[in-house]
Amino acid sequence: MEKRIYLDNGATTQVDPAVLDAMLPFFCKKYGNVSSLHSFGKEARHSVEKNRKVIAESINAEPEEIIFTSGGTESDNLAIKGIAVYMRDKGKNHIITTKIEHPAVLNVCKVLERKGISVTYLDVDPEGFIDLKELEQKITEKTSLVSIIHANNEIGTIQDMKKIGEICRKKKVLFHTDAVQSFTKVPIDVKKMKIDLLSLSGHKIHGPKGTGVLYVKKDLSIEPLLHGGGQENGKRAGTENASGIIGFGKAVELASDKTHVKKMTRLRDYFIGRIEKEIPDTKLNGPEGSKRLCNNINMSFKYVEGESILLHLDNYGIAVSTGSACSQLNLRPSHVLEALDLPDEFVHGTIRFTISRFTTKAELDYAAEKLKDIIKKLRKISPLAK
Amino acid sequence: MEYSEKVKKHFLNPSNLGKIEAEGLGQGEELVTGEVGNPACGDLMKIYVRIKNNKIIGCKVETFGCAAAIACSSVTTELAIGKTIEEAKELTRERIVQELDGLPPLKLHCSNLAVDALKKALENYEKGINVIKK
The missing domain is CATH 3.40.640.10 (Type I PLP-dependent aspartate aminotransferase-like (Major domain))
Structure with a gap:
């Protein structure tokens, strides 16, 4: 790695x-x-x-x-x-x-x-x-x-x-x-x-x-x-x-230097924009804009399972987390995703990316490219994706 | 809850994941499918078994599920190919787990559905359900 x-x-x-x-x-x-x-x-x-x-x-x-x-x-x-x-x-x-x-x-x-x-x-x-x-x-x-x-x-x-x-x-x-x-x-x-x-x-x-x-x-x-x-x-x-x-x-x-917040907000929206444009059948969980935490990106990918996405990303050295059922000790989706009442086909494919002031655009570009390949690969073997 | 190296290997580079198209069948070959799981629970598998003269000559599986589910699917197809129908029916979940050097306890049940899908397909075959002949 x-x-x-x-x-x-x-x-x-x-x-x-x-x-x-x-x-x-x-x-x-x-x-x-x-x-x-x-x-x-x-x-x-x-x-x-x-x-x-x-x-x-x-x-x-x-x-x-x-x-x-x-x-x-x-x-x-x-x-x-x-x-x-x-x-x-x-x-x-x-x-x-x-x-x-x-x-x-x-x-x-x-x-x-x-x-x-x-x-x-x-x-x-x-x-x-x-x-x-x-x-x-x-x-x-x-x-x-x-x-x-x-x-x-x-x-x-x-x-x-x-x-x-x-x-x-x-x-x-x-x-x-x-x-x-x-x-x-x-x-x-x-x-x-x-x-x-x-x-x-x-x-x-x-x-x-x-x-x-x-x-x-x-x-x-x-x-x-x-x-x-x-x-x-x-x-x-x-x-x-x-x-x-x-x-x-x-x-x-x-952290009192608030240019960090601006930078993270810009990177957050850039990443969300790229994913929404380049990966079909995705959904952003939580609000957009100023009512969303500047470093949080939470997305669901239809037809695929979160833990599989996480471990493929990990194989490329990219660390993220998932609220999907298969990662939880009780095998239920996280209580937050359950409270949102997401449709079944989305809830299992949920990934959280959280950036910091040290995150760079180049890192997010690399993550977006790999994510694109991984979702394509997993959808290819999913009986749900037609 | 860490996975064994074998699980990682099969998850990252699974064998025989995908579908078998009926158009590709040769003379005297049959294709049967079996499906288990439920997308609401986060696991669904559809297995495709290609049979000639009572022998499994091809097997692929489509899997929606976690890393363990994908690794189990990969191993199940590898073990099924080359077996007679009677031999394949003897495959168990335990055999799959053994082949993967173990699974985390929580994953023992829900992820290990590929072998159930295989049994379902063979059951279908005997009943003549979902069978395509060439």
Whole structure:
């Protein structure tokens, strides 16, 4: 295998070399514990607090509203369990989410259901948008929390945070969003959008794995998942992952250059255009234009199966992902594709390409050429294609 | 859930994938087809078996499915060609899996339909369904 082209940035991203450089001193030189009073602790603490500020500013939050976690999954767990459990004790035992959440939200909701909290899962339209009126109608006096993913990880649909935030504030329920995919790609302003809790992850934005953030609005009480030394204002115990936090902050800083978003949007639309023009019987899943995540391309190819496409692309060194049934542990199409109600002949041939600021046009041209050949080859042996 | 090298080989370069056209049949040859699976489930196979004097002289299969389904199809045709109808009927899913150095547990059932398609075709042959004679 000579060429290697990575088009699975929705799964994880390469660490930016500048991020690694920023992290390195914190392993062997500045290795102090953030909680220690001596100079070692102080230098680590100062760097952590500097980066807390960088991250807070990027979403228009205050530094003390930023809790460092081990990643998006922990942030989602802490937000939903932390609020739902706390509010249940106050007589509010209902939460609202959608059918297209990341498993880190959906599976938390399933656990809560087993513990006596009722959950409403909102439907989405064929492009993946929730119905704002339905959301408003489903909020009751018992509702404590609404959790709605900002940009969907599979199909890139960006929900209207501002309108959702307004509804939640008006109805006096808390609003959490999983912004792991959208962070640095779509503007986030927790004040304007009236967001109470927000989950972020470092490794989706060229930062290190094992780093996450939960933004928790000031004065909001939350039941911690981890108890111990009282770090992170008592909301998340455990010694701060200083090197990881420094890397996360550096990644946010590097992503503040918004020409990246323009470049990715241009490449995304170029690739979609090429595929739609050159491969017949294809379908773009999710919306077009500004309501679609700038790095997400999700397409279904009629008459062929996703895992077969993925492994042929892998054979050419091209890395993508699929939500098709044969790649899932339960052999069902992904819950997001199911929620979209795609026709059978499309749903099994679904591939997700997710680009990054490092992706080049030449890479996408190579991928498009190979994809064309692969689809042709697979359709030739498919009993469905006539 | 990784595939064996044999699965990869058969998936990337499958043998006998496609269809057998009736026009190409020689004197005394017969063509029978069998279909199993369901596109809604993500697996569908149509097998074409070319028979002369009770012997399988050609076999091709059209497959809609994952890498394992395509590899199983490839191996099934390779094993079927050259066998008598009675011998071919003895082929089992286990034999196909063995030939591929194993399959991930989840794929054992759904992907391994090619041998079922073959049996279906041979059943059709005996009943005179979907048979073309020259």
